[in-house]
Amino acid sequence: MHSPPQNPHDLSRHDLPGILATIEDEVRARFDAREGKVADYIPALASVPRERFGMAIATLDGDVYSVGDAQVPFSIQSISKVHTLTLALDAAGDALWKRVGREPSGDPFNSLVQLEHECGIPRNPFINAGALVVADVLLSHYDDPEAALLAFMRERSGNAEVGRDEEIWTSERRSGYRNIALANFIRSFGNIENEVDAVLDLYFFQCALRMNCVDLARSVRYLAGRGVCPGTGTRVTSIERSTRINAVMMTCGTYDAAGEFAFHVGLPAKSGVGGGIVAVVPNVLSLCVWSPPLDDKGNSLLGAYALHRFTRMTGLSVF
């Protein structure tokens, strides 16, 4: 009595360019100067026009679809935490999980509270505290971790131009008191091994990378491809790690709105305060959307809406 299941991985039944165009129309109709707030803690972020909107899809078949400002580079900020986590797991193996947890934080993304209760073990690698520990791991395992991260980003995205935004890098270093506090606090528990300044330098470097939606969608294709980057056929990480990074993105990727995100979008995703969000449809495709105004949790307001519309139109939610 149950009809044979459709293969949800068969993209041929979806008109992806048409879907992107519809989403762009819907998003642009919702542009509203009063909703959301572009990150303004440093001038270089505050000056980004709030009307920017781009979206890109990279399928496992190697196709890329994009719309709007998908070629305009922006500050990737916390999205880089996905990539550094992948590199750190590669370098340190599962021993990494002794130094950082895998639970949602249930608190604002830069909270110090849980760190104190849990003896300097950050709740997960996607809050700032956890990313600082991940950066510390990279420092311990790579001779030149900045170069290694840059090479990884360029290779994964296929864009050799990926680089650091000097202005943002300088600003964040100058005003990042809270991250400096975090790093010293973790160091006081012994969960940072290298010089605090070196850890912070690497962390501010990864946040200051500039990439566009197409770059970013491509850069996480290996998470849709069970660890293999379909463009190059390279195994980036194991099947198991790929699966698990997706799981951590689902439960921890969007600050303390992961529940809302799972509810409305239903995909593993990672956001950044630059307004970008990457998301993964396991076994099918990866996406990136960009719209600068943020909701009060720090996630792109219209970016989340665009992803919500995408899973509604395609039925590609994992749930």
Next chain:
Amino acid sequence: MHSPPQNPHDLSRHDLPGILATIEDEVRARFDAREGKVADYIPALASVPRERFGMAIATLDGDVYSVGDAQVPFSIQSISKVHTLTLALDAAGDALWKRVGREPSGDPFNSLVQLEHECGIPRNPFINAGALVVADVLLSHYDDPEAALLAFMRERSGNAEVGRDEEIWTSERRSGYRNIALANFIRSFGNIENEVDAVLDLYFFQCALRMNCVDLARSVRYLAGRGVCPGTGTRVTSIERSTRINAVMMTCGTYDAAGEFAFHVGLPAKSGVGGGIVAVVPNVLSLCVWSPPLDDKGNSLLGAYALHRFTRMTGLSVF
């Protein structure tokens, strides 16, 4: 260069009886009197033999596979929160979400802390506080909510024998000071509308239901079937609600171990302190596993292991 995707929903490639048998062997080899602790806050739970193990799978095609003690009824406890949420959404619609959130709690499951900071709005419907609000909604919408829940459970599981465990029901009512505290606390914020005692009665009733693995696996098939119960063809809830209930199970279904669960299992799931866990593979099947010893978060230790093994052997994690 990318081979055409396999249809992950095609169960014909999996030997489900063989997989269940293997899992049972593995689990029984891990029985260890020292690991995990059977819930003992009431005698009727403490007396359940810790060696019990059952597991059942209900596919969308209507097949049921089971192993071990899958026909032995046990106290479903918090698993009932999935069913009452479904009924309450049916009764109150999305207005329910104004009275209960959808975020992981980040705190032990019966914590009062977040309730206080968030003015009596429980973080999600799967912590005790949230389930009390859900029970309050049922009381406002049904003439006889206990009868309605019992009818729902019997119809969904296809077992007309489903009923209340008298001893557990009596014990929990007598010793449930913490839940009484919770209900009165929420009432003090105005987020419980009915008499506190009536809300608690309904809550203790739902926790005291006895069902077995086969019943429970069947009872959540509609969450695998996009809201439709495949056995009867009945639409139990909308596609969207089914999807979203799965999302809430993923991020909030296993107390404050949801991140670990997503990481190791990768399926929407809901556990109970009776040692049962239900899980859903969207579009494919639903499962229930039972093993009484709990980990320190209150989830069945070997039940989680069995689900982990299941997704590893079948590749059916949503990630």
Next chain:
Amino acid sequence: MHSPPQNPHDLSRHDLPGILATIEDEVRARFDAREGKVADYIPALASVPRERFGMAIATLDGDVYSVGDAQVPFSIQSISKVHTLTLALDAAGDALWKRVGREPSGDPFNSLVQLEHECGIPRNPFINAGALVVADVLLSHYDDPEAALLAFMRERSGNAEVGRDEEIWTSERRSGYRNIALANFIRSFGNIENEVDAVLDLYFFQCALRMNCVDLARSVRYLAGRGVCPGTGTRVTSIERSTRINAVMMTCGTYDAAGEFAFHVGLPAKSGVGGGIVAVVPNVLSLCVWSPPLDDKGNSLLGAYALHRFTRMTGLSVF
């Protein structure tokens, strides 16, 4: 080179009636409908005219000075926690301090947070949680604790008319969800031994007592008299306990404004949401002031001001 010290205990150098008159003038000049908020969680408290002001001083020599509405009875609310603590220490001895702490709470007065972190041991006997444990102790040690408390209040104040305000008592019992929550929560940790309802009945009884400023000033004279009530010569409690109750009043007597109170007033004091505050000048006198509008911590706004003026004019701060 240091002149011989004045005896600060010599009241003859102070014109107490003149000081009270001056304070009344100053307070009445500050009456302002916009400042402070009369407790309104029950109608019987909300209906008290906000312009009420009374103040009374009871010296160790047996003199009583008063001004304004000092003879008008009001709901003493939490002030009764001083008297029940005295009785409970008498009954249970220092073993009481195993069940309740002596540290400021650092949190709003009815917070559940610390209780959870500290396993049901309230921070001090002057927050609601602590007073419930104190009430539990009285229930365990007295055949009729309500009668014992009433007798104590009448004897200490010299007013045989002291009694319960029926309307307030009924309202608080009906709407006291938060206190019901607290009591059940503490019971869940095993730190309440009697029936929760009996503990709550006694607690609501003590809060619902009606007394006036003169009664209340007299009722705590034993805390100025090193444990001896100067009117009757009765030893009410030991020197050591008297000293220590004063210490607990200083650090915990005014909810989470004890630091502010010590800073501005400098006397051991206990406030109630009915707008009353009792205070003690050790070895010299006791006072009570009453003005219904409360600050955001729940202390009488003008009551605190009046006490501040009193210690400034007399130099009788303990510091």
Next chain:
Amino acid sequence: MHSPPQNPHDLSRHDLPGILATIEDEVRARFDAREGKVADYIPALASVPRERFGMAIATLDGDVYSVGDAQVPFSIQSISKVHTLTLALDAAGDALWKRVGREPSGDPFNSLVQLEHECGIPRNPFINAGALVVADVLLSHYDDPEAALLAFMRERSGNAEVGRDEEIWTSERRSGYRNIALANFIRSFGNIENEVDAVLDLYFFQCALRMNCVDLARSVRYLAGRGVCPGTGTRVTSIERSTRINAVMMTCGTYDAAGEFAFHVGLPAKSGVGGGIVAVVPNVLSLCVWSPPLDDKGNSLLGAYALHRFTRMTGLSVF
């Protein structure tokens, strides 16, 4: 019926040398290698012999009594927070209280939790966070705040040898990650105005001062003298400020054991992790006691005992 009050300020009835000798005997009888733990976060503190014990009293009449190792200098650590608060109030006036509160913290002394909830305003000037803000104020008001503090210490104690312990100063600068975290965290809220490094330098300087019991008892005589240093007749601070600093010492001077301290000792006091405690009997005398082993709150275990015995023997508790 009440006998004329004794003048409690009349020291002639007390045999202070005899009392000190008795206390020393009692303390030495309680020396026990298993109780208390000498601060060991830096080697220079860990190496102090745990059997050290000294105590000194400085009366308003100019007399000094001492016993044991009262002339042996030790690291004053947090005791210096009393002196910097005095200087900062002198420099900035009551505007200081907009940047730091006056409430007990209710949390371990270097907690970051409350800072986060209260937007970078430390709870009081005697927790590390508050002392960092006080140091920031000194930096804004003095050309050379280290010199100013040193001059104040030398003048108040009458000991021109008071200086910095080089080893401790170097160690704390090198390992003070938690204080570096605190300072950066407060800076992120804008409540530190100067360079974070300069604030930390001053803070580590004040903690690294070496003084003995006699120096320290003398150094706070102005708090017993209503703001006037009896030795020199200098007005150090106003009566009101002197009174209020005592009040803050009472409610906040001993980390999160202020309630216990008020209960057992009943005097305004300030402790340091070097094992020293200064205390004040307003209008009468000031004291300092030193014994390195600390209780789990960070206060000198036998120092607290010695002060408790002192107030019991003399009746000089303010309560």
